[in-house]
Amino acid sequence: MEQLRQLVWEPRYTVHVEELDAQHQRLFNITNDILALSESGSDELYASLQALVDYLCTHIRAENVVMIESHYPGYAQQSAQHTQFIDKMLHFLNSYKEDQQNLSHEIVSYLHHWIFSHTTNLDLKYGEHLLRTRAAQQP
Ligand SMILES: [Fe+2]
Numbered sequence: 001m002e003q004l005r006q007l008v009w010e011p012r013y014t015v016h017v018e019e020l021d022a023q024h025q026r027l028f029n030i031t032n033d034i035l036a037l038s039e040s041g042s043d044e045l046y047a048s049l050q051a052l053v054d055y056l057c058t059h060i061r062a063e064n065v066v067m068i069e070s071h072y073p074g075y076a077q078q079s080a081q082h083t084q085f086i087d088k089m090l091h092f093l094n095s096y097k098e099d100q101q102n103l104s105h106e107i108v109s110y111l112h113h114w115i116f117s118h119t120t121n122l123d124l125k126y127g128e129h130l131l132r133t134r135a136a137q138q139p
């Protein structure tokens with residue numbers, strides 16, 4: 001089984017909003033905790049996965065406010081990725097109870113990949129948009 005590495009947030013992943021950067025760091029930390037629980041075969045895994053989905057919903061709401069207020073043109077694409085991820089996680093969590101053994105690695109590896117790649121790619125684009133918007137508003 002492939003060993004998943006711990007996620008480390010770096011300053012170059014900034015989206016230029018302190019609150020959202022802090023939320024991204026927390027998402028990385030929750031994901032790392034989930035990795036550890038999954039490796040040790042802990043029965044707390046299911047509850048932690050649910051907690052991650054809950055926290056991600058909080059984060060998405062905060063991100064939506066920033067994108068809408070700044071008239072970000074990539075909002076629809078962001079929204080589509082968020083919805084797709086949440087739907088997939090809810091689907092996984094529904095099936096988890098019947099097939100814990102097979103699903104736990106699949107879920108953890110999917111979420112690990114998604115959290116890292118979404119946060120360090122697509123999210124950076126609205127960060128760049130915010131910088132451009134702020135620069136344009138300078139007198
Ligand atoms: Fe994000």
Ligand SMILES: [Fe+2]
Pocket residue numbers: 063078082118123
């Ligand atoms: Fe996002």
